[in-house]
Amino acid sequence: GPKQRLFTGIVIEYFFAGGELVLLGFAYMIRSWQLLNTALAILSIPFLFFYFVIPESPRWLISKGHYEHAERILRRIAKVNGCFFDSNAYGHLINEEKKREALYPKKFHGLKTLLQSKIMIIIAINMSLQWFVQNLVFYGVSQNTGAWLANPYIAFFAGALVELAAYVVVHLVLNRWGRKIPYCTFVFLFGLFAFFVVPIQMLMPKDSPVKYILMFIINVILKFLASGSYAIIYIYANELFPTQGRNTGIGMCSMVARFGAIIGTLSNDLLARVWAHFPIVVFGTTSLITVVFATICPETVNKPLPETVHDIDRIGVTWPCWKSKTLTLEEINNMADSDEFMSLRNPFKENDIL
Structure with missing residues (x-):
């Protein structure tokens, strides 16, 4: 139901951070990368049987x-x-679902679902861009956590804890402040703090202890902000794509995001040859650019999930970041065939379902 949307979205991130801690334990005990990969592959085999357990x-x-x-x-x-x-x-x-099918008899499948309207195309392209940049930033920043401290294992452990803290904060604020404002805030602040690296590196002595401490603080903040926006975009995108095209939309975003992750890790190698902190500046620049495009997305908190592309057209896009389109009574009634809308309008008793 709508009350559990945030929890089901954020709990994945908790396990993601937990998986990093498990990986750390395996990596500490198994120093050969071949044996480490083999152990992790064996560990993942039981998850194949989830196919027979998890319902459609x-x-x-x-x-x-x-x-x-x-x-x-x-x-x-x-x-x-x-x-x-x-x-x-x-x-x-x-x-109600049959009435809707009669009203819109022509059905589209796959990518065609996302090409039915201009608004849906704008949201699909925008979300793909957001996922690309978030994976570029997240994996680019995360790859450098091992250099935070002299001991890479302790540094990786600290990075995982910072990431977990970011997920907890996201969990606490998303239902209070919505999806868009926290996301835009995390992304904008990341871009802002990324540029603090320039004056610190240019104006402070090379071997200054204060410089080392400031860079450590900046790296922790960047990891925190990158983890927070990374978690939010997964939840936000799922609520923006309609049911009839959600699998396709998320799949497309995920595919584009993989390119972002690849480029992010490559940037740490290639751009760092120009200047050691050049990748951070690039990550900050891309974040500031994408946050502008994020402002046109509608708010989704406490609203029924869109079932069709026609629902997306009713919601529309918005500008600026804090202002969302208000649905008219007629538009709300047109979405009343959603089971989630009914649960929002008439909450069931504690022991009722549907």
Whole structure:
């Protein structure tokens, strides 16, 4: 439901940081990279069996017309959670879904789903850019955490703790301040602090202890901000893509993001040959550029997830960063076939589902 969207999105990041700590333990005990890769590969084998345990998304099944399959999964979820499954509410949901299909009979699949409207294209391109830059920045900064301290294992451990702290802060603020303002704040501050490296390196003596301390503080702040924006964009993008094209949209963003991660790690090698801190300046510059484009995205907190591209068209894009389009009563009613909208409008009792 809408109340659990943030938790289900951020809990992935907690395990991500936890995985870094597990990796650190393995790397400390296994010093051969061949044996380390083998051990990590063996550790991942049990996760293959999750395919037989994790159910398909009921929301996705309903959007594809697999109503009986979705009902079976929802009934199973209700049984496991000790909740009451409201058949009437589910029947109403299906009737509304069928009305929507009759209203928009032409269906698109794959990438064509994201090319149905100008607003959807703008959001898709914008999110791809945001993911590209966030992976460029996150992995570029994270690769240098081993150089924070003399002992690379302790430095990596400190970097993982800073990352975990960023996820906790994101978890605390996203439902209070929304998605867009915290994201824009994290990205803008990253760009700002990245440029502090220039005066510190240019104006302070080379072997100054104060310079070393200031650079350590800047690196910790950059890691914190990069981790925070990295976590938010995963949640934000999932709430901006409609159900009928969410898999395609996130898949496209993830593919583009991999190029960002590759370029980020290469930048630490190639650009550092020009100047040791040149990569940080580049990361800061790209962050300041992308935050401008992020301001046109609509706010998504406490709003029903869009089911179709037509829902995205109703939401639209916005400017400036803190102002979102207000839906009219008619537009809200047009989105009333969303099961999430119904849960926002009429919260169920504690032991009810659907």
